[in-house]
Amino acid sequence: MHQLPQISEAEYEVMKVVWEYAPIGTNEVVEKLSHTHDWSPKTVQTMLSRLAKKGVLTYEKDSRMFVYSPLVKQEDYIRQESDSFLNRFFNGNVGSMVSAFLDQEELSTNEIDELQALLKRKMKKGDS
Amino acid sequence: MHQLPQISEAEYEVMKVVWEYAPIGTNEVVEKLSHTHDWSPKTVQTMLSRLAKKGVLTYEKDSRMFVYSPLVKQEDYIRQESDSFLNRFFNGNVGSMVSAFLDQEELSTNEIDELQALLKRKMKKGDS
DNA sequence: CCTGTAAACTTACAAGTGTAATTTTAATTT
DNA sequence: AAATTAAAATTACACTTGTAAGTTTACAGG
Numbered sequence: 496m497h498q499l500p501q502i503s504e505a506e507y508e509v510m511k512v513v514w515e516y517a518p519i520g521t522n523e524v525v526e527k528l529s530h531t532h533d534w535s536p537k538t539v540q541t542m543l544s545r546l547a548k549k550g551v552l553t554y555e556k557d558s559r560m561f562v563y564s565p566l567v568k569q570e571d572y573i574r575q576e577s578d579s580f581l582n583r584f585f586n587g588n589v590g591s592m593v594s595a596f597l598d599q600e601e602l603s604t605n606e607i608d609e610l611q612a613l614l615k616r617k618m619k620k621g622d623s
Numbered sequence: 624m625h626q627l628p629q630i631s632e633a634e635y636e637v638m639k640v641v642w643e644y645a646p647i648g649t650n651e652v653v654e655k656l657s658h659t660h661d662w663s664p665k666t667v668q669t670m671l672s673r674l675a676k677k678g679v680l681t682y683e684k685d686s687r688m689f690v691y692s693p694l695v696k697q698e699d700y701i702r703q704e705s706d707s708f709l710n711r712f713f714n715g716n717v718g719s720m721v722s723a724f725l726d727q728e729e730l731s732t733n734e735i736d737e738l739q740a741l742l743k744r745k746m747k748k749g750d751s
Numbered sequence: 752c753c754t755g756t757a758a759a760c761t762t763a764c765a766a767g768t769g770t771a772a773t774t775t776t777a778a779t780t781t
Numbered sequence: 782a783a784a785t786t787a788a789a790a791t792t793a794c795a796c797t798t799g800t801a802a803g804t805t806t807a808c809a810g811g
Contacts, residue, residue: 503768507711521788537771540789545768559778559788573712574727577720580708583635584701589724590737592705596717597745599702607742609718614739617725618732631798649758665801668759673798687758687808 499567499575500549508532509542510565510572513552517564520557627695627703628677636660637670638693638700641680645692652691 502510512527513519519527521543525536543563546552554561578587585591593610596602602610630638640655641647647655649671653664671691674680682689706715713720721738724730730738 501767504711505769534769535771538769541769541771544790559776561789573723576708576712577723577727580704581724583632584704589721589730590734590741593717593721593738594741595701595705597741599705602717602745604746606718607745610721611739611742613718613722613725614735614742617730617735629797633799662799663801666799669799669801672760687806689759 499572500551502546502549502551502567502572505534506542506546506551509539509546510551510567510569513546513563513565514569517552518555518562520560520562522560524563627700628679630674630677630679630695630700633662634670634674634679637667637674638679638697641674641691641693642697645680646683646690648685648688648690650688 508531509524509528512524516523516527521540522536524543525539528534528539543552543561547554547563551567552563552565554563556562581587581589581592585595597607636659637652637656640652644651644655649668652671653667656662656667671680671689675682675691679695680691680693682691684690709715709717709720713723725735
């Protein structure tokens with residue numbers, strides 16, 4: 496499993512837009528981000544170039560404009576980061592992690608129910 | 624909730640030793656890390672100074688040597704990073720996160736059992 | 752008391768990141 | 782075809798991080 500390129504926090508915000516709306520032009524990316532971030536269009540452009548250089552996305556020309564598409568799947572990237580997070584802080588042990596979240600009282604009764612349902616379904620599948 | 628200082632990945636490795644063995648001197652930190660990392664003692668010293676400057680740890684002098692102790696609790700730092708991770712990648716939804724781990728087939732039947740036990744216990748507590 | 756040595760303090764330097772401004776280029780409008 | 786203008790390409794710059802090396806200082810031993 497060859498490592499995916501490193502994506503910085505700000506770059507990731509840009510990628511979220513690309514993942515959701517690709518193929519998407521520079522201006523539209525800027526527009527989408529303007530709702531949630533206070534970034535200059537120049538800044539967004541810089542991040543798009545860096546992402547292209549890193550091979551996270553690619554583009555085609557529509558006359559003079561660029562239209563971007565992802566090269567890396569969001570799911571794959573999230574998987575990589577999840578694994579890294581889990582190892583860094585919980586020695587790779589999902590149980591410790593969930594346990595920590597439970598201790599932090601961050602889960603409502605409903606959320607706990609949901610989790611139990613999830614696990615139950617997973618069990619069934621594993622059985623077969 | 625005032626933000627804790629930023630701790631880089633390498634710095635975190637150093638902190639793990641400090642958290643586990645504090646109060647601990649520079650040389651002992653270097654020694655502990657030598658088992659798991661290929662870092663020059665100089666590198667470790669740099670990281671210790673940076674951590675002190677950031678206010679993550681403090682030290683006292685034992686004659687000419689420094690003896691370090693943490694100022695930030697590991698648990699607090701992990702909580703902060705966990706929240707940040709969860710928001711960044713799963714919109715703060717623990718269910719989505721666990722669900723993702725389940726989909727990645729990274730949990731053995733045993734681990735799933737463990738999780739279920741955890742949740743059951745948590746439910747009981749929440750009840751009372 | 753002088754000196755060697757080990758510790759701490761200061762400096763180094765490239766890569767990555769956040770955050771743009773400036774310059775060039777190519778399409779569009781007169 | 783020339784001029785306008787909007788996009789892309791290039792340049793900028795400070796801060797953090799990884800990774801140390803060099804320099805100063807103070808204790809311990811002779």
